[in-house]
Amino acid sequence: MPSKRAHKATITLIGAGNLAQALGPALRAAGYWIDAVAGRANAQSRKRAGSLAKKLGAKAVALEDVRPDSHIIWICHTDDVLANTAKWLAHKPGWKGKIVFHSSGAITSEVLSPLKRAGASIASLHPMMTFVPGVTLKMQDVPFAVEGDSRAVTVARKLVRDLGAEAFTIQKAAKPLYHALGSFSSPLIIATLVTAERVGRGAGLSASQTRKVMGPILRQTLKNYRENGAAAAFSGPIKRGDINTVRRHLKELKRVPAAGEVYRALVKSVLVDLPAVNGKELMQLIQNL
Numbered sequence: 341m342p343s344k345r346a347h348k349a350t351i352t353l354i355g356a357g358n359l360a361q362a363l364g365p366a367l368r369a370a371g372y373w374i375d376a377v378a379g380r381a382n383a384q385s386r387k388r389a390g391s392l393a394k395k396l397g398a399k400a401v402a403l404e405d406v407r408p409d410s411h412i413i414w415i416c417h418t419d420d421v422l423a424n425t426a427k428w429l430a431h432k433p434g435w436k437g438k439i440v441f442h443s444s445g446a447i448t449s450e451v452l453s454p455l456k457r458a459g460a461s462i463a464s465l466h467p468m469m470t471f472v473p474g475v476t477l478k479m480q481d482v483p484f485a486v487e488g489d490s491r492a493v494t495v496a497r498k499l500v501r502d503l504g505a506e507a508f509t510i511q512k513a514a515k516p517l518y519h520a521l522g523s524f525s526s527p528l529i530i531a532t533l534v535t536a537e538r539v540g541r542g543a544g545l546s547a548s549q550t551r552k553v554m555g556p557i558l559r560q561t562l563k564n565y566r567e568n569g570a571a572a573a574f575s576g577p578i579k580r581g582d583i584n585t586v587r588r589h590l591k592e593l594k595r596v597p598a599a600g601e602v603y604r605a606l607v608k609s610v611l612v613d614l615p616a617v618n619g620k621e622l623m624q625l626i627q628n629l
Contacts, residue, residue, distance in 0.1 A: 354378045355416030356388035358471035359443055364396050366479040370502040374398040375410045408434045415442040422451045430454035439495050441465045445519035448512040449488035463488025465496045470526040480504030487512055535602045542596045574614045581617025590629045
């Protein structure tokens with residue numbers, strides 16, 4: 341383990357959820373010293389903070405005991421509590437010259453304005469990645485969106501480089517749509533897949549059978565998309581304009597809860613940008629059947 345002199349800066353992580361659980365070890369491996377991990381008052385949060393702190397050689401502290409003793413304070417709280425966290429922390433002394441990040445994809449750095457008024461430089465630094473328990477990520481594969489004060493942005497970009505990753509500038513006004521992009525890239529894909537599992541059950545397949553059947557086509561579809569783009573990866577009855585097949589789909593999907601609505605919404609979206617034979621007829625079909 342590197343000596344403390346080799347560490348680049350000290351960091352306090354506020355929050356110990358999935359994001360902090362991934363960031364902490366990656367930051368430690370990149371040479372950053374994690375001073376403290378702060379958890380909320382509930383037992384589960386305290387347990388997570390204690391476990392992460394032990395792993396990082398840091399101290400676990402209660403949120404109410406957080407002090408701006410580190411060079412960087414990184415708030416890993418959910419969006420809805422960020423404003424209250426910032427206001428509450430700003431009442432504590434010692435923020436002059438400190439760097440404060442939050443990791444919300446949808447909210448700008450302005451939510452940290454109380455800390456800026458207290459003397460800190462602020463930025464939002466969001467990793468575009470899905471974080472789930474038990475999965476170890478290669479942080480160098482994760483793109484980070486950053487915006488905020490020039491000093492905080494400079495520190496954020498260096499930190500991301502130290503992680504082996506890349507940072508890009510996101511405009512404040514673009515953050516909600518940027519974050520919606522993330523929703524389409526992961527949780528809404530899962531929403532589509534869980535709908536497909538319901539369709540699979542309707543076809544007599546178990547959930548595990550459905551995943552096995554879908555696996556190869558999913559992998560190849562993502563490969564085609566990444567290598568050649570959406571239009572080249574697009575195939576199937578919508579592209580071919582098979583009106584009667586789509587009509588059969590819609591008829592049978594009435595037996596599967598919510599699947600017909602999802603199907604219609606996705607077909608409608610596809611017809612905005614992708615080539616499809618009989619596009620007008622398909623649009624009329626999904627609107628009328």
